[in-house]
Amino acid sequence: MSHRPVRKLLAVLAAATVTLGLTTGTASAHRVKTLGELARQHGRYFGSATDNPEFSDAAYLKILGSEFTSITPGNGMKWYATEPQQGVFDWTNGDQIVNFARRHHQLVRAHTLVWHSQLPDWLTTGTWTAEQLRAILKKHITTEVRHYRRKVYSWDVVNEAFNEDGTYRETLWYNTLGPGYIADALRWAHEADPHAKLYVNDYNIEGIGPKSDAYYDLVKSLKARHVPIDGVGVQGHLALQYGYPATLEANLRRFAGLRVDTAITELDIRMLLPADAGKLATQATWYADVTKACLAVRRCVGITIWDYTDKYSWIPGFFPGEGAALPYDENLQPKPAYDAIRDALSS
Ligand code: 9MR
Numbered sequence: 305m306s307h308r309p310v311r312k313l314l315a316v317l318a319a320a321t322v323t324l325g326l327t328t329g330t331a332s333a334h335r336v337k338t339l340g341e342l343a344r345q346h347g348r349y350f351g352s353a354t355d356n357p358e359f360s361d362a363a364y365l366k367i368l369g370s371e372f373t374s375i376t377p378g379n380g381m382k383w384y385a386t387e388p389q390q391g392v393f394d395w396t397n398g399d400q401i402v403n404f405a406r407r408h409h410q411l412v413r414a415h416t417l418v419w420h421s422q423l424p425d426w427l428t429t430g431t432w433t434a435e436q437l438r439a440i441l442k443k444h445i446t447t448e449v450r451h452y453r454r455k456v457y458s459w460d461v462v463n464e465a466f467n468e469d470g471t472y473r474e475t476l477w478y479n480t481l482g483p484g485y486i487a488d489a490l491r492w493a494h495e496a497d498p499h500a501k502l503y504v505n506d507y508n509i510e511g512i513g514p515k516s517d518a519y520y521d522l523v524k525s526l527k528a529r530h531v532p533i534d535g536v537g538v539q540g541h542l543a544l545q546y547g548y549p550a551t552l553e554a555n556l557r558r559f560a561g562l563r564v565d566t567a568i569t570e571l572d573i574r575m576l577l578p579a580d581a582g583k584l585a586t587q588a589t590w591y592a593d594v595t596k597a598c599l600a601v602r603r604c605v606g607i608t609i610w611d612y613t614d615k616y617s618w619i620p621g622f623f624p625g626e627g628a629a630l631p632y633d634e635n636l637q638p639k640p641a642y643d644a645i646r647d648a649l650s651s
Contacts, residue, residue, distance in 0.1 A: 310411070310565075310605045311347035313457065314373060317409040318344060339642075340373030340410075342649035346599055349374040349411055349606035350649070353570065356380055356397045358616050359404075363636055367612065369404065374411040374457070376569070376608050377401040378618075381414055382422045386448055390426050390440070395451055402455050413569065413608060414452055416460040416505065417445050418489045420475035428476065437480045442492050449496035458501035460537055460569070461493045462486050466506060470518035486522070487531045494532035505537030505569055511549035512558075523562050537569035540594060541610070543626070544575040544583060548590055553597040560603035568598055570610040572629035573641070574619045579628035588644035591631060595648035 308316075318341075343350035351374025358364055368375070379385060380397030387393055398414075405412045418441065432440065449459065465473055465486060472478050477485045490502050504523070509516040519536055526533045536559050542549070549555075556566045573590050575583045598604035611617055613632040620627040631642040 309347075310349060310457070313411060314344045314347065314349060317373065317411070321409045338371045339645060339649065340371060342646060343606065344373060346649065348598065348604070350645075351375060351411070351413060351606060351608035352612040353378040353415075353608060353610045354401060354404075355611070355616065356400055358611075359400060364613065364615070365404075367632070367636060369408040369410075371612070372410060374413055374606060374608060375401060375405040375408075376413040376415050378415075378611065379422070381448070381452075382416060382419065383427065383444065384422045384424045387444055388424050391443070393447055393451070398452070402452065406455070411457040412452075412455065413567070414456040414459045414500075415569075416463040417448060417493065418461060418477060418485070419463040420473065420477065421464075423476070432480060434480050437476070438485075438488070441477070441481075441485065441489065445489055445492045446496045449493050449500065452500075453497040454499065456497075456500055458503055458535065458567075459493055459497075460505040461489050461502050462504045464506050465504065465522075466515055466518045468508060468515055470514035487526060487529065490526065490532050501534040501565065502532055503535040503537045503567070503569075504533065505539060507539040507541050507570070509536075510538050510540055510542070510555065511551040512555045516555055520558060520562070523559065523564055527562060527564075533564060535565035535567060535605070537567050539610075540568045540571035542571070542573045542590060542594075544573065544586055544590070548593065552594065553600050556597060556601040556604050560601055564603070566598075566601065566604045568594060568604070568607040571607060572610045572617060572619060574623065574626045574629035577625055577627050584628070584640050587628075588640035591641040592644040592648040595645050599648070 339350040352372045353376040354368055355378040380401050385397050402412055467473050472483055493502050509519055559566050573587045598607055612630055613636055614628055614630050615634045617629050619629045631639055633639055
């Protein structure tokens with residue numbers, strides 16, 4: 305489905321929603337528009353990550369299914385989940401999320417094929433020659449991308465390939481295969497689903513700096529060699545205490561100049577706890593500013609928040625003493641950030 309631009313795909317999905325009566329006649333005219341609907345007016349999606357354990361929470365699912373026009377599995381499509389034993393594939397978690405998205409006429413941003421983290425033990429404890437590892441990587445990519453062929457809008461093909469200083473991160477992939485693993489992965493993914501938009505994705509590349517420069521150079525070189533690359537995913541794990549990335553818009557724009565899409569793929573804005581009205585107000589401004597930066601750049605196709613509620617955020621588990629990072633609180637109530645995003649999408 306995804307050979308069409310995101311603008312057209314969103315229109316097709318919206319038409320399906322109306323045809324199936326999922327929005328109700330007169331009520332819909334007066335109903336407040338969702339984040340997804342507001343973003344669609346700009347030809348963008350507004351999405352959320354989700355995770356399989358959350359599927360037992362009916363109140364959570366109601367908002368997930370109605371407010372957003374795109375879904376990303378936070379963990380369900382990672383290597384440890386999809387190929388837990390060599391050559392044995394398990395689609396249970398990924399399929400649950402893709403099926404939910406289909407029922408709710410949402411795009412799927414699929415995440416992720418090649419990463420150094422959340423790999424199965426058989427892969428990290430084995431000793432592999434370059435030839436063996438290359439075959440393992442090709443088989444994994446080909447099998448997973450084929451399984452989700454025509455069901456997902458895009459793939460984060462390679463995740464977090466660079467260090468902060470712009471040098472290659474020394475992962476299993478880089479150390480064994482050299483930097484060529486990135487182009488290989490993109491080519492194999494393209495062969496397996498020629499319509500999926502293929503991304504590289506990373507954190508701390510919101511602003512212009514050595515790490516985003518490395519992506520700029522990478523994309524330029526991939527394009528020059530006709531390697532299939534469609535987009536750069538800017539994760540957007542921000543923290544109030546580290547300041548707002550003021551060059552975000554300029555950064556998104558320079559990638560558009562390389563003829564690739566961009567997307568904000570894992571947005572959350574954490575703070576030192578406890579939260580207070582002042583911090584929540586600053587957070588709201590930041591959410592609005594990120595939204596406006598994306599809307600200002602034609603090739604920024606959408607925004608995904610890294611789950612939508614503080615109830616299921618990864619932050620408190622990874623950064624003790626920090627949290628309150630998402631637009632809905634732990635009781636699934638909208639925070640000031642939610643209204644700020646709405647305002648930014650409404651103007
Ligand atoms: O949200 C994911 C969380 O549930 C996992 O425990 C964590 C393990 O590293 O990964 C989280 O998602 C990460 C994403 O896949 C890549 N970018 C950073 C995200 C936060 O760690």
